[in-house]
Amino acid sequence: MSEVKAYGAQASDANLKELNIERRQITADDVQIEIEYCGVCHSDIHQVRNDWKNSKYPVVPGHEIIGRVTQVGKNVSNFKEGDLVGVGCMVDSCQECDSCKEDLEQFCEKGATLTYNSKDKHLGGHTFGGYSEQIVVDKEFVLSIPENIDAKATAPLLCAGITTYSPLRHWNVKKGDKVGVIGLGGLGHMGVKFASALGAHVVMITTSPSKSEDAKKLGADEVLVSKNEEDMKKQAGSFDFLLNTVPVGHDMNPYIALLKRDATMVLVGAIEPLDPVHGGGLIGGRKRIAGSVIGGIKETQEMLDFCGENNIVSDIEMIDIHNINEAFDRVVKSDVKYRFVIDMKSLKNKN
Numbered sequence: 001m002s003e004v005k006a007y008g009a010q011a012s013d014a015n016l017k018e019l020n021i022e023r024r025q026i027t028a029d030d031v032q033i034e035i036e037y038c039g040v041c042h043s044d045i046h047q048v049r050n051d052w053k054n055s056k057y058p059v060v061p062g063h064e065i066i067g068r069v070t071q072v073g074k075n076v077s078n079f080k081e082g083d084l085v086g087v088g089c090m091v092d093s094c095q096e097c098d099s100c101k102e103d104l105e106q107f108c109e110k111g112a113t114l115t116y117n118s119k120d121k122h123l124g125g126h127t128f129g130g131y132s133e134q135i136v137v138d139k140e141f142v143l144s145i146p147e148n149i150d151a152k153a154t155a156p157l158l159c160a161g162i163t164t165y166s167p168l169r170h171w172n173v174k175k176g177d178k179v180g181v182i183g184l185g186g187l188g189h190m191g192v193k194f195a196s197a198l199g200a201h202v203v204m205i206t207t208s209p210s211k212s213e214d215a216k217k218l219g220a221d222e223v224l225v226s227k228n229e230e231d232m233k234k235q236a237g238s239f240d241f242l243l244n245t246v247p248v249g250h251d252m253n254p255y256i257a258l259l260k261r262d263a264t265m266v267l268v269g270a271i272e273p274l275d276p277v278h279g280g281g282l283i284g285g286r287k288r289i290a291g292s293v294i295g296g297i298k299e300t301q302e303m304l305d306f307c308g309e310n311n312i313v314s315d316i317e318m319i320d321i322h323n324i325n326e327a328f329d330r331v332v333k334s335d336v337k338y339r340f341v342i343d344m345k346s347l348k349n350k351n
């Protein structure tokens with residue numbers, strides 16, 4: 001085992017501070033990675049603040065990890081020292097159940113090992129994420145990062161990217177479809193970029209009129225301010241697909257009204273109770289509400305390769321690790337353009 005520096009919270013109401021964590025020595029199947037960048041996902045905040053009532057402390061968040069390989073085990077043939085790699089929300093799964101065999105490790109029937117706040121099969125205790133100097137990960141959960149795109153701006157692809165790419169592909173969003181992306185934050189801005197790259201007519205649905213210009217620069221064809229009831233009525237019954245990234249429980253009825261007959265709204269944001277849905281809104285148009293969680297490793301690599309080929313990266317604001325508490329507060333206030341990424345050198349350089 002080796003001790004490495006990290007940043008984490010000791011309680012739901014505590015700020016994140018520097019602490020030391022243990023990383024295992026590599027096994028034959030492992031890849032050791034020196035972390036260069038880590039994105040700040042809203043889920044990191046939910047976990048630190050125990051919003052989902054399952055946090056284990058200390059919480060060391062971070063599941064949008066980019067780094068360089070420093071060492072590999074003897075069974076590892078697809079990565080070598082110096083490679084630029086990524087790690088997303090999962091670091092292990094059973095690899096045997098139907099879901100794992102279908103490359104859908106996120107639905108592992110035994111429960112995937114999440115990058116942080118999951119049971120650690122090797123060391124006991126729980127896993128620690130990417131707000132740290134180094135991580136050791138099973139080779140099956142390490143992603144190759146295209147070298148032609150800006151490494152720090154690829155970090156958010158590991159969660160925000162795959163979480164939006166996967167439902168757009170699963171529900172077969174295609175050229176000409178009218179797609180609404182609800183919420184312009186980390187996930188939403190990637191949803192706009194991917195839907196636009198797939199040829200859809202993209203409408204950014206936002207509570208923040210001030211984000212309109214940015215939404216268009218990101219690839220939205222139109223902006224719809226959800227607080228404006230008149231404008232919402234004008235677009236009723238016109239959407240082929242909605243991707244809902246709102247991070248908290250909310251009233252979905254106004255969004256359901258936007259769907260065409262037989263169309264689907266996919267929830268990826270609110271992992272908590274939602275306001276009651278009026279059955280008539282669904283029954284009237286044979287509409288569907290569905291959910292989606294990240295994506296499997298094979299699809300995550302496909303998404304990264306798609307980004308390499310199409311020059312897609314996230315719009316980011318770089319921060320040092322000692323600004324993380326302020327960054328959390330800004331994300332909660334929807335004040336980030338559009339993902340914070342931590343320069344992990346700032347942890348190494350601190351005494």
Ligand code: NAP
Pocket residue numbers: 040041042043044046159160163182183184185186187188205206207208211245246247248250267268269270271292293294331332334335336338
């Ligand atoms: P984020 O950067 O905070 O973006 C969320 C956006 O939603 C905000 O910028 C805001 O956009 C809008 N919003 C916020 N509060 C709202 C409210 N009360 N009503 C309507 N809109 C609201 O968060 P994120 O990192 O994109 O993550 C979004 C959610 O997805 C989080 O809950 C996160 O835990 C979850 N998540 C899920 C998965 C998955 O696999 N399913 C993966 C990653 C994250 P506007 O200003 O444009 O309205």
Ligand code: ZN
Pocket residue numbers: 041042043044063159160
């Ligand atoms: Zn995330």
